[in-house]
Amino acid sequence: MNQRQQELLDRLNRTGKTVIEAEAEHFGVASMTIRRDLRFLEKNGLAVQTKKGAIPKPKIYAAPLNMAEDSAVKRKIAAKLLEMIEPSSTVLLSTGTTTLTFARLLAQQNLPLTIITNSIPIASALFQTRIKVILIGGELRTTSLDLVGPAAEKYLSEYHIDLLVTGCDGADAQQGFYTSDLNLANLEKLSAKVSDKVIVITESRKFGRKALVKFAEIADVDAIITDNHLKAIDRELITRKGVEVFTT
Amino acid sequence: MNQRQQELLDRLNRTGKTVIEAEAEHFGVASMTIRRDLRFLEKNGLAVQTKKGAIPKPKIYAAPLNMAEDSAVKRKIAAKLLEMIEPSSTVLLSTGTTTLTFARLLAQQNLPLTIITNSIPIASALFQTRIKVILIGGELRTTSLDLVGPAAEKYLSEYHIDLLVTGCDGADAQQGFYTSDLNLANLEKLSAKVSDKVIVITESRKFGRKALVKFAEIADVDAIITDNHLKAIDRELITRKGVEVFTT
């Protein structure tokens, strides 16, 4: 990589994008040269060519972040939740793919909020918005870029939260909510304890699937937001326990 | 957003990219329609148009991660530091570009270590390695994806650290080390207090530049690692205070 390509990459990384014609002029070279540079950077995994230039190659967190495909169902659930958020409140947003979808939606709004989370992808999604972000410390899970463990619990225990928003790996209309990680289950239990209100957001297909550890009873939560494929019998069971159900 | 756009976005997120002509065929519509869809997705911050299609919008602001250009100087300093690391020790790696370069080097080794850090880029760099990573919680700084503030200090105060490795924004051979953020300075002071040993790694060009807040005296640290352009007079002043100086 030559001097010009180095500088080009630096400028690209600093500004977030580059435009061929402008760079050609800046460096005083033919635009074909910049095109060749961008091809080179792309081939080496440092950039992705766009319409008239390039952007930096999406980096480090890309994989774990993309794994949370923003499905249409999740986006609808997130939109429903958004209606219920009080401006200026403090919301604890637990790790998960549905909660991440919600965070991305939040990032596009202009709500004054404080978000506390144990998920690096969620914290990143809210980076450089009006939202004040507090990341819970703890041990980094190698599977999902989030923070759990006793240290995380200790950290969280000092806070008071208006609203906890969490997802789940499995749910049962009679039994409650499940997750597949013991450490995370402990953190979820504590989260509910320090929060005034608890909302679970989850795709309806999670109902009927149990996972490793139960972290909450149905009656422990105030509301569930899910999609409109929730079975009538499940809905009935849940509302009978005094828990509100919202569907998309 | 209509049905087709939803599905297009889902496919895009699942596969990581999309090609106009292929999608036009898949949906049985004119390629112009897919073009319009991609424009729409781009306008809504969900995708970035590329040469013949689009990729998902990079989920995280890339600049602070990339800003740590791994300069040759920084890589040499990092290599020097690596020689001094005790296996199985607990190292506190503070936020900064030079420390990030070191983290990237660490990720390529196979050392059993525990790294505690307040930097998301550093934690990410060490993701999925043999290294156990503990991320200090706290308030997310909008400039640099790291965590500071009273909560971070409280969290850190519970730990005992073998070695603190930190950089600086400015240094003076008589006065000490400077940073440009008050919150970070407080955290650095505390970090030194809970650590047995302190090493500062910094490019020599930082000497002679003072920044907003002093966070340590020269004599507070055990060693300084820098490049071989450190002025002889500075080196003399530092060693006279009983602080070791290593150069690349």
Added chain:
DNA sequence: CAAATAATGTTATTTTTTAACATTATTGAA
């Protein structure tokens, strides 16, 4: 130094993108 090689520039050609308008579908009010 001179041949070989690499980098850059130039330009004609191809491909992609856009804009503008035509056509078809959808909506909503009478």
Added chain:
DNA sequence: TTCAATAATGTTAAAAAATAACATTATTTG
């Protein structure tokens, strides 16, 4: 329901961008 209004999609010509191929200029190296 009909029928205008509006929105979505299709078609095509024009513009812009990207490429390939070759010319020219630097740079290396024996």
